[in-house]
Amino acid sequence: MGPRSLRAVLAAALWVVFTALAEVGVEALIAHFPVVASSQGELIDETFALLLRLTAPVFAFVVTVLVVSVLGAAQARREAASGPARYPRDNRYFSWTWFVVSLALNVYFVFGPGVTDVEAIVLGHDRPASGDLVVEAQAHQWGWDFAYPELGITSKTLVLPAGREIHFVVTSKDVIHSFWVPAFRVKMDAIPGRENHLTVTTTRVISTNDDMTARVQCAELCGLGHPNMRAGLEVLPPDQFQAWVEKTKSEETTTSGGR
Numbered sequence: 001m002g003p004r005s006l007r008a009v010l011a012a013a014l015w016v017v018f019t020a021l022a023e024v025g026v027e028a029l030i031a032h033f034p035v036v037a038s039s040q041g042e043l044i045d046e047t048f049a050l051l052l053r054l055t056a057p058v059f060a061f062v063v064t065v066l067v068v069s070v071l072g073a074a075q076a077r078r079e080a081a082s083g084p085a086r087y088p089r090d091n092r093y094f095s096w097t098w099f100v101v102s103l104a105l106n107v108y109f110v111f112g113p114g115v116t117d118v119e120a121i122v123l124g125h126d127r128p129a130s131g132d133l134v135v136e137a138q139a140h141q142w143g144w145d146f147a148y149p150e151l152g153i154t155s156k157t158l159v160l161p162a163g164r165e166i167h168f169v170v171t172s173k174d175v176i177h178s179f180w181v182p183a184f185r186v187k188m189d190a191i192p193g194r195e196n197h198l199t200v201t202t203t204r205v206i207s208t209n210d211d212m213t214a215r216v217q218c219a220e221l222c223g224l225g226h227p228n229m230r231a232g233l234e235v236l237p238p239d240q241f242q243a244w245v246e247k248t249k250s251e252e253t254t255t256s257g258g259r
């Protein structure tokens, strides 16, 4: 085995080792993803995990080239001292393979059905389907108001039933804000004079008291109070949600009756 092929074998071995290490790191990262509480969020997490796993060998390849180049620098210097610089010849086979593989990967990710399910996420943005619970989320400097038009109640905390499809109608009273719930992995601009729609299917009971990813947070710089522009989130079992609705209804009747 000549020195060149020995170097190639060593580089390939290094690549395998670095890839294995990177994949271990990636798996540890995936295991520590924040709490997810919507089916759309689960889809987004799966896609993110897939991309991370596929990126690991690419990252390992770059590190391998770096290490091999640094280690080979002394030899390259010796070779350079003994004559003019030498470059590898154009390799058309390599260029074409590179082009075709990356093109195929891109096409697969963009158009492959079920690969990223981008379509499934985007489709929910149109209008409420029957059976959806409609929640109007109105942003203002600096806070949130939630209204449940079908139930005739309002709330400062976003209270939702678990296991339901929720249809958000996102608006703003003054400037541009953004409705963001980290635990749902979704975000929607809140724009004055415009209704934006967003569908989320809740998958589990979660509360701001237990996990800070369960909160509504403004995600668009909107003035001095922006960092503190958040609201609590409670996703309750359906019967507890119903009880909350009844309680809120009776409280609102008492308040307006007392005026």
Ligand SMILES: [Cu+2]
Pocket (backbone or CB within 6 Å): 177, 178, 218, 219, 220, 221, 222, 223, 226, 227, 229
């Ligand atoms: Cu803001």
